[in-house]
Amino acid sequence: GDSVTQMEGPVTLSEEAFLTINCTYTATGYPSLFWYVQYPGEGLQLLLKATKADDKGSNKGFEATYRKETTSFHLEKGSVQVSDSAVYFCALSEGTSGSRLTFGEGTQLTVNP
Amino acid sequence: DTAVSQTPKYLVTQMGNDKSIKCEQNLGHDTMYWYKQDSKKFLKIMFSYNNKELIINETVPNRFSPKSPDKAHLNLHINSLELGDSAVYFCASSPSGTDYSFFGPGTRLTVL
Numbered sequence: 550g551d552s553v554t555q556m557e558g559p560v561t562l563s564e565e566a567f568l569t570i571n572c573t574y575t576a577t578g579y580p581s582l583f584w585y586v587q588y589p590g591e592g593l594q595l596l597l598k599a600t601k602a603d604d605k606g607s608n609k610g611f612e613a614t615y616r617k618e619t620t621s622f623h624l625e626k627g628s629v630q631v632s633d634s635a636v637y638f639c640a641l642s643e644g645t646s647g648s649r650l651t652f653g654e655g656t657q658l659t660v661n662p
Numbered sequence: 663d664t665a666v667s668q669t670p671k672y673l674v675t676q677m678g679n680d681k682s683i684k685c686e687q688n689l690g691h692d693t694m695y696w697y698k699q700d701s702k703k704f705l706k707i708m709f710s711y712n713n714k715e716l717i718i719n720e721t722v723p724n725r726f727s728p729k730s731p732d733k734a735h736l737n738l739h740i741n742s743l744e745l746g747d748s749a750v751y752f753c754a755s756s757p758s759g760t761d762y763s764f765f766g767p768g769t770r771l772t773v774l
Contacts, residue, residue, distance in 0.1 A: 581761040592666075592752055592765040593705075600761070636703055642761040649695070649710060649718055650754075650763060655703040 551576045555639050555653035562629055562660050570624040570656045572613075572639035580641040582606075582615050582622040583650070587636040596624075596637070629660045665689050666766035668753050674772045675743055682739045683769045685753030692758045693717075694736040696728060699750040699768070711736055743773045 556571040574580065581600045585593040597606030602617035611626045622639060639653040666687045675681055687694065695718075696708040709728040710718035716728070725741045740747060750770050754763040 583762060585765075587703075592767040593754075594765070595762055598762055638705065649707045650697075650705075651707075652705040655705070657703070 551580065551641060551643060551651045553639050553641055553651055553653035555637075555656050558655070559657035559659060562658070564631055564660055564662050565628045566660075568624070568626040568629045568633075568658070570637055570639075570658070572622045572624065572653055574620050574622065574639075574641050576620075576641055576643060578643050580643045582613070583640045583642065584611065584613055584622070584624050585638040585640060585652075587638065587655075589635070593638065629658070631660045631662055634658055634660045666753055666755055666764050668751075668766040668769050670769060671767065672770050672772075674774065676774055677743055677745060679743050680739070680741045681743060681771070682737055683751055683753075683771070685736045685738070685766055687734055687753075687755040687764070687766075689755060689757070689764060690734075691755035691764070692733055693756045694730065694733075695754040695756075695763065696736065696738050697752045697754060697765075699752060701749070705752070709736075709738075740771075743771075745773050747771060748773045 552575045583598045584596040586596045597608040599606040599615035605614045613624045636655045638655045640650045669684045693712045695710045699705045711730040714730045727739045730736045750768045753766040756763040
């Protein structure tokens with residue numbers, strides 16, 4: 550079955566540091582890939598997505614590129630802020646029209662001033 | 663103007679009780695879901711409904727029974743609550759022809 554593996558956390562960085570959170574996936578078909586973010590005490594919000602190989606999703610300074618050859622979708626940001634502190638989830642979906650999301654384990658990011 | 667709402671936000675109850683969590687979305691989406699997030703933050707799908715019809719039913723104890731009275735609502739009823747049911751339950755919805763979802767704020771269930 551489908552699965553998503555994220556780098557283990559927690560990750561602690563200083564403000565303005567470079568962020569990478571690794572994500573690799575296993576899927577039978579050609580999934581869409583997502584990063585969701587969960588701020589403390591809140592639900593999940595879609596951060597960015599990519600639907601096919603070599604697509605780059607970007608939002609709020611975060612980027613991730615769909616790499617089919619390495620089955621990866623690593624999340625990056627050049628300069629993190631304290632407000633980026635949250636749990637980040639990599640996820641995949643196979644198919645449209647209400648397909649389920651398969652999530653990675655989540656990575657807790659803490660950014661210190 | 664909340665998109666996906668859940669009630670209650672917190673639920674504390676005793677083992678053996680029966681409880682319900684309600685979810686409503688005002689986005690006009692056809693598909694709704696229930697996900698469970700355990701204490702380690704791991705998220706897993708439980709159920710999915712499309713236009714009031716059950717389409718995904720993961721390996722979930724039959725003490726859990728979803729009900730969709732209309733396509734804007736998906737409620738989750740849990741019988742004979744157990745300690746291991748303690749978790750955060752998220753409702754989500756997605757529009758037809760898309761592969762992403764909008765999530766509610768979650769319901770933190772604590773079983774004592």
